[in-house]
Amino acid sequence: MTDVAVVGAGPNGLAAALTMARAGLSVVVHEAADAVGGGTRTSELTLPGFHHDVCSAVHPMALASPFFRAFGLAERIELLVPEISYGHPLDGGRAGIAYRDLDQTVQSLGVDGKAWRSLMEPLLRRMDGVIDFTQNNLARFPADPLAAVNFGLRTLEQGTPAWAFRFHEQVAPAMLTGVAAHAIGRLPSLAAAGAGLLLGALAHAGGWPVPRGGSQAIAEAMAADLLAHGGTISLDSPVTSISALRAETGARAVICDLTPRALARLGADELPDRYIRKLESFKYGAGVCKVDFALSGPVPWANPELHRAPTLHLGGSRTAIALAERQVLAGGHPEAPYVLAAQPGVLDPGRAPAGQHTFWAYTHVPAGSTRDRTEAVVAQVERYAPGFRDLILATHTATAEDVGVYNPNYIGGDISSGAVTLTQLLKRPVVARDPWRTPAPGLYLGSAATPPGPAVHGMGGWFAAQSALRHTFGLPTPDLGPGPAKP
Numbered sequence: 001m002t003d004v005a006v007v008g009a010g011p012n013g014l015a016a017a018l019t020m021a022r023a024g025l026s027v028v029v030h031e032a033a034d035a036v037g038g039g040t041r042t043s044e045l046t047l048p049g050f051h052h053d054v055c056s057a058v059h060p061m062a063l064a065s066p067f068f069r070a071f072g073l074a075e076r077i078e079l080l081v082p083e084i085s086y087g088h089p090l091d092g093g094r095a096g097i098a099y100r101d102l103d104q105t106v107q108s109l110g111v112d113g114k115a116w117r118s119l120m121e122p123l124l125r126r127m128d129g130v131i132d133f134t135q136n137n138l139a140r141f142p143a144d145p146l147a148a149v150n151f152g153l154r155t156l157e158q159g160t161p162a163w164a165f166r167f168h169e170q171v172a173p174a175m176l177t178g179v180a181a182h183a184i185g186r187l188p189s190l191a192a193a194g195a196g197l198l199l200g201a202l203a204h205a206g207g208w209p210v211p212r213g214g215s216q217a218i219a220e221a222m223a224a225d226l227l228a229h230g231g232t233i234s235l236d237s238p239v240t241s242i243s244a245l246r247a248e249t250g251a252r253a254v255i256c257d258l259t260p261r262a263l264a265r266l267g268a269d270e271l272p273d274r275y276i277r278k279l280e281s282f283k284y285g286a287g288v289c290k291v292d293f294a295l296s297g298p299v300p301w302a303n304p305e306l307h308r309a310p311t312l313h314l315g316g317s318r319t320a321i322a323l324a325e326r327q328v329l330a331g332g333h334p335e336a337p338y339v340l341a342a343q344p345g346v347l348d349p350g351r352a353p354a355g356q357h358t359f360w361a362y363t364h365v366p367a368g369s370t371r372d373r374t375e376a377v378v379a380q381v382e383r384y385a386p387g388f389r390d391l392i393l394a395t396h397t398a399t400a401e402d403v404g405v406y407n408p409n410y411i412g413g414d415i416s417s418g419a420v421t422l423t424q425l426l427k428r429p430v431v432a433r434d435p436w437r438t439p440a441p442g443l444y445l446g447s448a449a450t451p452p453g454p455a456v457h458g459m460g461g462w463f464a465a466q467s468a469l470r471h472t473f474g475l476p477t478p479d480l481g482p483g484p485a486k487p
Helices: 011-022 066-071 102-108 110-125 127-134 145-158 171-183 190-205 216-228 242-249 260-266 273-280 304-308 318-329 374-384 400-406 422-426 459-473
Strands: 004-007 027-030 084-089 095-099 232-234 253-256 287-295 311-314 339-342 357-365 392-398 443-445
Touching (some): 011 066, 011 216, 095 102, 095 304, 127 145, 253 459, 260 273, 287 400, 311 374, 318 357, 339 374, 443 459
Parallel strands (some): 004 027, 027 232
16 A cells, blocks of 8 residues: 555656655556656667657756756756757858857847847846746746746747847847747747746756756656655556556555646546546647657758757748748648757767767647658758758657657647647646645646646646645655655
């Protein structure tokens, strides 16, 4: 018998599980796959010796997430922080470079440098308040109201047609749009602007780190802490019913790292119909087609500074990226798509045999798409790195349909586990002071479909665990920092 059952061993599920174990409770995690990690797995997808991140590769929240700070992630694994957080190539060998140093970025942007500073610097001055506001339930009053106001006003500007008024040249707005497009939604929009501003500020605040050895290192560190504190992980262990899981384990609390759709199905005999209808009304967004490359050498970028950037946004100008994203939302497959790419080998050469490289890329597609977009991705890279095609040793492609099969939380290939819109940032999946607690006694939802939403930060699971500790067990939140295991 156990105190807590956790369904799903992604970052949120592991965050919930280790928090409960640290509180002295017995915990078992049920994972349907054959490995922990969810969106943080690393595998040899193309050729032996080439280690690819299956989902996320670069982790802006690794240093900023309040959960990871409390957990001491940076003390447990090696996080490689680049001098360049991201690059944005443009035609003619030009590129926007987001240096971790704000002053250097401002200087590189010429006439738009002053405007970039006025956009970012007020956020950086109150970064802790920005993190508190964005990495929490938006229905909650912020701890730093001025930080929330600064962030909100800039989101209103960059999330509406007013986004055209700040900058005079092409590079700075393209850089901001490339970051906002991480949200996989309409551009401009308030939700995408908020995501872009947070990521953009983090690019200068702490940088966008890459875990040495791959994203799997994050999951392994969390799993190791859980096991060290008495928890159990059961792999190849799909759950078909919450009530059956309770009967099997005797768990007083069940925390689910699942989509609302899955929770509605598994908890149908415990949850009230009204709540199930809310779960079923939760909307999912566009998908991704992901392509991994094994390369015989480094990508031959036309702009030499891009050789130092682990993360790149391809797609051209602000106008071109916005058009491509609109085409995806309308059900199309753009000829010149937005491509989010990563070259982890610029920081972590051990990902591939000596002198060779892995290259990670995805592009947005309509939900459930079965179209292989490898050629479109290659063409966009070749546009800014002539000769890229000649370096390709092997590829591995996952269509949106494949992505959804690989991880059931990515419905139709939606890696955000729910459309990122302003409505669904407030209603994720319901509007409540404690959206992680369901109406069923002892049943909690702690996934990317709860606040603060998508990204590898562990926050949804941590919040769900804190709610379960309060309401089911009457216990405080335990210390999570690195230290000796409990006897």
